[in-house]
Amino acid sequence: MPKQSPTALTMATLDALGYFPTTKDGGGEVERRITSKIKRDWGHFADIIRVHPVHGWLVLQVTSDSNLSARVTKCLRQESLLACLLAPSTAVQVWGWSVRRGQNHVRRFSFGLEGDKPTAVQIGKATIAEEVRTT
Numbered sequence: 160m161p162k163q164s165p166t167a168l169t170m171a172t173l174d175a176l177g178y179f180p181t182t183k184d185g186g187g188e189v190e191r192r193i194t195s196k197i198k199r200d201w202g203h204f205a206d207i208i209r210v211h212p213v214h215g216w217l218v219l220q221v222t223s224d225s226n227l228s229a230r231v232t233k234c235l236r237q238e239s240l241l242a243c244l245l246a247p248s249t250a251v252q253v254w255g256w257s258v259r260r261g262q263n264h265v266r267r268f269s270f271g272l273e274g275d276k277p278t279a280v281q282i283g284k285a286t287i288a289e290e291v292r293t294t
Contacts, residue, residue, distance in 0.1 A: 162258060163263070165221040165222055165223055165254070165255070165256040166206060166207070166221055168221075168256050168263055168265070169206075169207060169219060169221045169254055169256075169265075170207070172265070173207070173209050173217070176211070177211055177212070178209035178210065178211045178214075178217060179209060179210050179211070179212075180209060181208045181209060181210055200220070201218075202218075202237055202240050202244075203233070203236075203237055203240075204220050204230075204233050204234045204236075204237050205218045205219065205220060205251075206219055206220055206221050207219040207221060214250070215249060215250070216249040216250065217249075217250045217251075217252065218244060218249065218250070218251045218252070219251075219252055219253070219254060220233065220234055220252075220253045220254075221253070221254045221255075221256070222253065222254070222255050222256070223255060223256055223257065224255040224256055224257035224264070224266055225255075225257070226255065227253060227255030227266060227268070230253045230255070231253050231268050231279045234251065234253060234270060234277075234279070235270075235277055235278075235279060238276070238277055241270055241277040242272060242275060242276075242277055245270060245271060245272050245277065250269060251269070251270040252267055252268060252269045252270070252282075253267070253268045253279070254266070254267050255267075264284065265284070266281065266283070266284045267281070267282045267283050267284075268280065268281050268282065269282045
């Protein structure tokens with residue numbers, strides 16, 4: 160199986176789950192280029208923003224599984240913005256991708272509020288096929 164980027168894997172999964180793109184290019188990627196080599200994520204942590212007719216908004220940071228912990232920390236550093244986003248119809252998550260035995264796997268963390276402080280909780284491990292079946 161050819162290796163795909165975490166972004167490509169995430170976009171394919173979101174398409175299969177019925178999430179709609181939110182950008183004019185149709186993908187939902189929200190980075191803006193500072194220079195040809197430096198990019199800035201929306202809110203300093205979001206790679207993709209999509210919307211679902213039932214589940215509402217999903218704000219995502221995507222990465223490799225080995226970099227997942229650093230990306231969760233990166234999101235938690237944006238405490239004020241994260242607290243504003245964690246409204247009833249907005250989900251903020253970090254997805255970390257890896258390949259095991261020839262299959263793509265995703266580990267997911269979701270953010271919530273404990274009082275007024277954002278926290279991160281692991282919400283699952285799955286292959287893409289398992290993820291699509293359970294939604």
